[in-house]
Amino acid sequence: MPAHVSYDAVIVGGGHNGLVAAAYLARAGRSVLVLERLGTTGGAAVSSRPFAGVDARLSRYSYLVSLLPEKIVRELGLRFTVRKRTVSSYTPLGEGGLLVGEGRTRASFAALTGGEREYAAWREFYGMTGRVAERIFPTLTEPLPTREELRARVDDATAWRTLFEEPIGAAVEERFHHDLVRGVVLTDALIGTFADAHDPSLVQNRCFLYHVIGGGTGDWDVPVGGMGAFTDALADAARSAGAEIVTGHEATGIVTDGTAAEVSFRTGESDGTVTARQVLVNASPQALAALLGEEPPAAAEGAQLKVNMLLRRLPRLRDRSVDPREAFAGTFHIAEGYEQLATAYQEAAGGRLPSAPPSEIYCHSLTDPSILGPGLAAEGCQTLTLFGLHTPARLFTADNDAVRTELLAATLAQLDQRLAEPIADCLAVDENGRPCIEAKTPLDLERELRLPGGHIFHRDLAFPYATEETGRWGVETAHANVLLCGAGAVRGGGVSGVPGHNAAMAALGR
Ligand SMILES: Cc1cc2nc3c(=O)[nH]c(=O)nc-3n(C[C@H](O)[C@H](O)[C@H](O)COP(=O)(O)OP(=O)(O)OC[C@H]3O[C@@H](n4cnc5c(N)ncnc54)[C@H](O)[C@@H]3O)c2cc1C
DSSP: OOSOSEEEEEEEOOBHHHHHHHHHHHHTTOOEEEEOSSSSSBTTSOEEOOSTTOOBOEEOSOOOBOSOOHHHHHHTTOOOOEEOOSEEEEEEETTEEEEEETTOHHHHHHHHHSSSHHHHHHHHHHHHHHHHHHHHGGGGGSSOOOHHHHHHHHOOHHHHIIIIISOHHHHHHHHOOOHHHHHHHHHTTTTTOOOOTTOTTOHHHHHHHHHHOGGGTTOOBEETTOHHHHHHHHHHHHHHTTOEEESSOEEEEEEEOSSOEEEEEEOSSOEEEEEEEEEEEOSOHHHHHHHHTOOOOSOOOOOOEEEEEEESSOOOBSOTTSOHHHHTTSEEEESOOHHHHHHHHHHHHTTSOOSSOOEEEEOHHHHOGGGBOHHHHHHTOEEEEEEEOSOOGGGGSSOHHHHHHHHHHHHHHHHHHTBSSOGGGGBOBOTTSOBSEEEEOHHHHHHHHOOGGGOTTSSOOOOSSOOTTOOSSSOBOSSTTEEEOSTTSTTOOSSOOHHHHHHHHHHTTO
């Protein structure tokens, strides 16, 4: 139970963003209470041991870090580091493939495409996104710029048109000619977003933008110790600044007059209320509306499959030119050719599972073995995390268990086509002799984490500029003392801490 009946700020949800907000507010001298419904903090940014009797602490949901500003790590004094991956990506094709990284990118492009043109286009395109990243990323922790201010900051008419005005499919098709290269570029527009490359809503562009601006470089790095190390560092920072965090406490209602609020909650045993001058909500916009008893915003829907595995050893590849330790150190693309992605989208939009489900896979323990217990590390075990695309929640509603089983089998069959041995032969087993593999559908994520429709960003991402509906920081609601401090805020989504930081700044009147 909370220690007090009244606080300066109550934060609903102890996901990483709620913890960032708590740490900033407590450090500013505010009394802070965090209410988290689950038994642990971290939300979608946690580590856990999902396999019985096996000492492997997997980043169970989110797994790579790009959007977390160094400024937040520094200002909160977090004991947390990330490590660069030696390989950025590997995409197999028949007996060959495309390897990006390790100084082999140019040669790999030449071997795949038979010339220099595609590599030159790649360099030019990512040179452009790199310059945009340098200019936009620092704005994420400032008050929202207007669209015109952001355009002036980008100061590149082609980049602006490509990223902010035309469906990203246009640029991909104009600049690249090889289907596999086009597919690799497009995936950044589809991770966590169910869309076609030419969707006029530009939701795929917004997703692409957030995937290429992180850290001012667009690099995706490995959280040392796993995602749980990050959120544990945040919880420590919040607590040591004086914030109170209670788990197993679910907020059930918010009543506010704009200057003071009452937050009701329930635990396994009882109900209670606390009062606060301000309420920051780390839960989704849907949950916020329900807490206030208001009309919910438009429904959100996730479209991904998440699979966690522990292997006895990495599988051998059909492509003999690449060591599995290189291929799996980066993002390993499966069935993500441009045409394959378009077909998968059409099939799923038409109401059925993709016949060749696209996915990407990566091995954390190659870059950071600290998540494995000493026995597993000595045996050469490795973790694999797979993120599947284009399987919207609606496909699972009739029978979640059966569709999960069908999709997992089809996804692993696609992986097996790229391997010289079945992945099933490489899986470790738990203490009950069961293979170490688990799969989560959007409906599983909704049930476990309250992600609306399983949407990993709480709702579709927004361009990082002000609109008529947004306030100064992109976290404001219709109530002066209620702020969003989670992924559903403008510039939310991903493991970034940005909406947590911005909500704290808004609460402090900065
Ligand atoms: C499978 C998966 C893979 C991903 N991969 C990546 C990745 O590699 N990199 C990346 O940057 N991003 C990734 N993401 C996205 C990223 O994890 C999320 O966008 C981000 O973690 C959201 O953080 P948050 O703190 O805003 O919200 P959440 O993590 O959703 O936390 C919200 C918290 O609020 C709690 N809560 C909800 N309702 C209540 C209530 N009524 N009372 C009390 N508590 C409540 C929840 O239990 C939860 O702890 C991934 C997400 C998923 C699901």
